[in-house]
Amino acid sequence: MDPRRMSDESVDSDSYRAFWADEFADQIEARLAEHGGSDDPIVIKGGVSPSGVAHLGNINEIMRGFFVAEVLRARGHEVRQVFTSDDKDPLRKLPRKLADSSGEIVGLGEVDAGALGRNLGKPYTAIPDPFGERESYAAHFAALLEADAERLGVPLDLYSNTALYADGTFDPVVRHVLKNADRAREVLSQYQAKVDADYVPFNPVCSECGKLTETVTNIDLAAETVDYICTDMNVGDTTIEGCGHEGTASFRAGKLPWRFEWPGQWQVLGVDFEPFGKDHAEGSWPSGVDIAENVLDIEPPVPMVYEWFTLNGEALSSSAGNIVTVTELLELLEPEIIRYFFAINPKKARDLDLSRLDQLVDDFDRFERAYYAALDDERLTAFAEAAYPHVVREVADERPIRLPYTFAAVLGMVDDPAFREKLARDEGHIPADADERDIERALARIQKAREWAERNDNQYNYRLQTELPATEFDTNVADALDSLAGVVADGATGEEIQAAIYDTAREHDLAVGDLFEAGYRLFFDETQGPRLGEFLGDLEADFVVGRLRRER
């Protein structure tokens, strides 16, 4: 088989799929049919090194697989979504940012960086948790990732790669690869120039210093051990020093190089489908297919390549600090909107612009409307029909109440929950007969939008001032405010107040803008704000009157 085959193979050209996950489900079913269709449960895998904070890019690995798993489940298959924490990999460089056990980002300076630095070259599972809580560095970050998955409603079977070696799961693969080291070498050499006659596809852990080494001098198949010398290891532009120790390691005291380990995982976990980023598409994947077929003698899973997305127009980068975590994002968005983000076309490189989250939310709301009531957009409707149930996890009988995100941000200018609800009702966003729980759910968006407005300090970042701001007005402005107060005291409605602002300004020979500005100053301590008259009309009249008179 062509090792470069990509995901478009075996797609039935007659079957158009509105949702990409259906296409992959088709491929997986076709693959199953080839060997009798008795392969349940279907195994979908993903995996990352627990090298540091799991940012939203890493969540691709989880969410892309999730949608395919969900589609297959809906078709009646039993599906396991497994995820490997590739935690026997060595720590190669210190991350600049970490995250504590609640997911809050902290700088490297806040932990014992020196202690961490001494662990370069050791497997993540052999490094202490910098926060001193879990059994290892790996366990700390794996727990965070697992928590993210849970918050997104994705059930995962998380595997520690180290554990797979330790408990013997990997034994048959290691044995096989080392027994067929010549073949392994021959296959891999087609993909990696560095693979020469001395290459051994195994990296032992040095019994002296605990670091992974790559200089194996002898394989003893009978004893199932290798001899090694702990030499220096080049990692990028830095060198991790070996201790020079010459020793012997068992097949479990080390690991396969990634190019073999990945296909090995397919074998021991029985993987049917695996999504991966475009970085793997041209490197590990072709060699992995070749190794699976010609070294391990297994069939590789159905692949899927996803494009990377950018954050605020720039590449995601832990070192540059351009990352966002699920924890952070959940303060700004409902989980279904994060899932929606990963439901859209994985082949397109997209940008997640945190300053324009309103756009993403609007898109989601529209997507949701398309599911409940066909919009005049066939593509969107077809996509929503296929994807929406998996995005929301539980489909409500009726379309949930949604406040437009920017409107929610406007409501976030006031703190009083009852007032927020009143405004939303007045504006027609909440049906009169709406259920209490549904309203509560809808209003929950306000807090997220408020957080968004504050964090971006954007045009919605105003807050109703509960205390009288320090102000100074010209006499005629002050007079105008007093007479406006009179209008409000007489029980004017919002619309009437709005009209009165214009009238009053004219009567007092003021530019309308100046009076508006005075009003915004009094209520928001700003020069601009939401539509003032209607806003004031919804506030308590006594409060408005007192404030307009600069009394409280």
Add this chain to the structure above:
RNA sequence: GGGCUGGUAGCUCAGUUAGGGAGAGCGUCUGGCUUUUAACCAGACGGUCGGGGGUUCAACUCCCUCCCAGCCCGCCA
């Protein structure tokens, strides 16, 4: 240098699998909501579909070529 993926309106994206009308939402502008101030409504403006060439009656779509971005082709994962 070779390969893979992407490039459609100011922004976010559909549409390319199978050639036939260039689209949506948001933003902007204008108008309405009794008279510039963000929530609501209506309309308009807005694109050489990255550039060029070719095939075709017809190209965003197929072919060639070039440009831009990311990734892979060293190591590592």
